[in-house]
Amino acid sequence: MCGIVGILGQGPVAGSLIDALKRLEYRGYDSAGVATLEDGRLERRRAEGKLRNLEALLREKPLHGCVGIGHTRWATHGRPTENNAHPHASDKLAVVHNGIIENFRELRDELIALGHKFVTQTDTEAVVHLVTEQIRRGLSPVEAVAASLPRLKGAFALAILFEGEENLLIGARRGAPLAVGYGEGGEMYLGSDALALAAFTDTITYLEDGDWVILRRGSAEFRDEENKPVERPKLKTQASAFLVDKGNYRHFMAKEIHEQPEVVARTLAHYIDFSNGCVRLPFELPFDPKDLRAITITACGTAYYAGMVAKYWFERFARLPVEIDVASEFRYRDAPMPEKGLMIVVSQSGETADSLASLRFARAHGQKVIGVVNVPTSTIARESDVAAPTLAGPEIGVASTKAFTCQLTVLAALALALGRARGVLDAAEEKRLVNELMVVPGLLAEAMKLEPGIEALSHQLGKARDVLYLGRGPSYPLALEGALKLKEISYIHAEGYAAGELKHGPIALIDEQLPVIVIAPTDSVLEKTVSNLQEVAARGGRIIMVGDSHAIDAAAVSLAGEIRLPDMAPDFAAIVYAAPIQMLAYYTAVFMGKDVDQPRNLAKSVTVE
Structure with missing residues (x-):
């Protein structure tokens, strides 16, 4: 879901924060921001939309601090605006947060009564003011975090940067993942996962659930949920030190x-x-x-x-x-x-x-x-x-x-x-x-050769408002998965059904405008699937059939399109048949001009309920 990065560096860290956040773009996000200490003072830069907007802002208003935190946000509480983007800050500290603080309303009401002013719609701001309140009562940053964490309910990962503390970052993890990275020259890192940190280090420690960590240059002090010092192992990660790229693909x-x-x-x-x-x-x-x-x-x-x-x-x-x-x-x-x-x-x-x-x-x-x-x-x-x-x-x-x-x-x-x-x-x-x-990998390779025909078929789907997927046996879950893929990246309404359920309701939807994708390998229920297919044909449905030669010939109806896969044994055909279903959704979304890799409102790793 959201992405967290923190760096205790030897030189300016804003550029490195952006580079690390780029490695987390795959998770999905709708705003981004960074905060650093500039001569001990907290400074933030935040922007709606993609990281390129934040990069443009940093070119206009650069940051030069040697310690900082960064975040890509997938909105949960509050719209994806600049004001709701992380990091959130007070006059004492800045916070980035993945997850959900379930008791934020209770905390907010308590803190407002104590004179704190909330300026965002987010749950994260409750963490900012909760820790700030402890500091105002005379606790050190470390003591303030120790006093605040037990008050938080929910699943979260946090990285906290403190005003005037050039050699301190604090991270905490409950539910959502968080890792510490060890760099050269005493540099220290926090990240949502090893991929975020791979450009900087191959040595990491994962926080266990309930852990929090006090980072200073050259050291990491781990404490458990009961605030007791604990040792956590260092691991070597195999995450690539380079940004994963698309190669020759779009x-x-x-x-x-x-x-x-x-x-x-x-x-x-x-x-x-x-x-x-x-x-x-x-x-x-x-x-x-x-x-x-x-x-x-x-x-x-x-x-x-x-x-x-x-x-x-x-x-x-x-x-x-x-x-x-x-x-x-x-x-x-x-x-x-x-x-x-x-x-x-x-x-x-x-x-x-x-x-x-x-x-x-x-x-x-x-x-x-x-x-x-x-x-x-x-x-x-x-x-x-x-x-x-x-x-x-x-x-x-x-x-x-x-x-x-x-x-x-x-x-x-x-x-x-x-x-x-x-x-x-x-x-x-x-x-x-x-x-x-x-033989499944070879059959998948053969399925890839069907790409030009699938791309041509996708133009039919790109003009549809609704699409129905049908399958029996293991092809029924494939019908559900095909419908999900189409919904996720093209935003076309699609439904998957067990083909035998057609006459129990969905058949009412069928007319000349409705594409019906029938997943029909040659298996023990092919005859039944063909019967359902003929029910669709009798009502004028536009049938696109995914099957081998025998299945397509057995259909004996006029098809609006076909994806003819190589003949194969039925037991594990679902693995092979998944590929054309994916390609059909992909090319439909491309035809419609959608953002295929980062569809709206979705995130790669869902670390909240």
């Missing part, structure tokens, strides 16, 4: 779509013994698979749809009942957790707030937890019994593409591993299914 999303054959192959190599044709998990399972009674999967957004596809695999290949929940719903319904149950939490960032809360609920109720994550140092990875990494690499586009197919790949391998360990699959059946997985 957008990060296009680049990431085209990276899928490579990253899915890389992920498969991590989980599959190619020579023996079997799954080889890169970790020990924290339970006996034969004792396992049930699986609960929880996730948000695209990761949730990956879990929905995986439900079919776990139930079929491992004969385990699966419940799947949107994480924001699961955490509040007080679900009874089965004895000897497993929870699988799926998250690209590993920091998704609702998914993390679900993980903690499950752990508290005796469940073993596997975290399927793309960031192995993330909170979900660290708090799971086992982290199952997806090897997608940094995903910059807000709309998930390669992370989704890598999540599917990991979940497929895990389903096969459990099936073999539970005796549901024998060695021959496992080998057959593994061989099907092994």
Whole structure:
């Protein structure tokens, strides 16, 4: 979500703050700002919109301080205006903040009664005045933060800069991630993640939940939630020291779509013994698979749809009942957790707030937890019994593409591993299914060759007001994911449905103006899908069919368009079929002139409820 950077430098830091914030643009934001100490005085520069607006302001009104903080904001409380942009400040300090202060109204009322004047619509300003009040009562900056943090409710990461304190930055973390970086010559850094700091250092420490840190040049003093000094390990990070670039592609999303054959192959190599044709998990399972009674999967957004596809695999290949929940719903319904149950939490960032809360609920109720994550140092990875990494690499586009197919790949391998360990699959059946997985990267590469035709089809969608996606079996979650992708980046209203539900309501929408995208691999329910497709055709719907040659020929109706994929076995076709669905949304948004990589109102890593 929002991005935080702090630097205790040896020279002017404003330029470095901007460079670091650029590395966080992928998270999504609608305003940005920096603050430094100029001869001990706090000075801020803030701007609406993209970082280029802040850069222009800094060229006009430069900052020269050697200590500073920066922020990209995704609006939660208050509109995305310059006044609501971070850093927020008083005469004593400046604060940047990710997350939400849940009790900010209570704090604001208390502080207004004490004479503080609030000038923004944000929850963050309550933190500014709360710490300022402690300083006015005679506490030092460190003491003031120690007294204030217990008063805050919610999920947050904070970086605080103090008037007159040229050798001090304070960071705090509860829920939202925060890392400390160690530079040369005693320089110290704070950042939302390792990617923000990669240009400066490859040595970092992640704050644990509830930690806060006092940074001075050459030192970092960590304290836990009870304000006790603690040691936290230094890690070497593999984040690239260079800005991730688009290469020859117009957008990060296009680049990431085209990276899928490579990253899915890389992920498969991590989980599959190619020579023996079997799954080889890169970790020990924290339970006996034969004792396992049930699986609960929880996730948000695209990761949730990956879990929905995986439900079919776990139930079929491992004969385990699966419940799947949107994480924001699961955490509040007080679900009874089965004895000897497993929870699988799926998250690209590993920091998704609702998914993390679900993980903690499950752990508290005796469940073993596997975290399927793309960031192995993330909170979900660290708090799971086992982290199952997806090897997608940094995903910059807000709309998930390669992370989704890598999540599917990991979940497929895990389903096969459990099936073999539970005796549901024998060695021959496992080998057959593994061989099907092994050809997926090549099939994805073949799917990429369909791009020109998909681009041409997208012009039809770009003129539509509404779009319907249909699918059965694992293609039903793909229909939901296709609709989500189109909504996210083109802003066209789209809905995904199980094709068998068509006659139970959605069929009323069908007319000559409505594009209907039917996802139809040649599988055991193809005949049923074709029947639903003919119901659409009978009512004049504009059908765009995604299928192989057999499926498209079997449709036997006039199509407004077709995406003809290579023939393939059906078991893991969902991984391959995801790519054309992504490309269709991508080219529709490009045709409409939308900001594909940073769609309005969205953020990459959602670290608030």
